[in-house]
Amino acid sequence: MKRWAAMLRGINLGKRQLKSAELKAVVEGLGFANVKTILASGNVVFDADGDAESLERELHVALEKATGLKSDVYVRDRAALDAVVAANPFPEAARERPSFLVVTFHRDEVDKAAIARLAESYDGPERMVAIGRELFTDFPYGQGRSNLIPAMAKAKLAQGNTGRNWNTVLKLQAALGE
Secondary structure (H helix, E strand, C coil): EEEEEEEECCEEEECCCCCCHHHHHHHCCCEEEEECCCCCEEEEEEEEEHHHHHHHHHHHHHHHHHHCCCCCCEEEEEEHHHHHHCCCCCCCHHCCCHHHEEEEECCCCCHHHHHHHHHHHCCCEEEEECCCCEEECCCCCCCCCCCCCHHHHCCCCCCCEEEEEEHHHHHHHHHHCC
């Protein structure tokens, strides 16, 4: 068995509510062990056999069946999260304003052509760097005041992703070591 972190997209935003206890019950119902939810935003760590892709599918189907919620699921192991932390191109943002540094997890490599299109048309203060399947975005004034998110949609950046701020990434990484 291997330790995994699963991140659900769009949980506890608006009407898409899922209590941590419900999430834990669904994951335990799959026979996964040592299940622990992290924060109330659709994060869970667990021990299971399998690979990330099959676990993502299993969790997606089980969540929909048990709760009616259709949520994309992104699964990473400790090595993958260690690599994300090590690759952080914005260490000063991680130190000074970790809740404003967001890592967006994708299923496939981030579309660098879409990032280039965005860079041509958007001149805000945010900085973005794509590394493999993750997009690191430094929102110096926070996401709430940023015009980057609508610009990303206009540039046709992949919608299949989920973001976590740096504090949450570190909590998930630590939980995988427990």
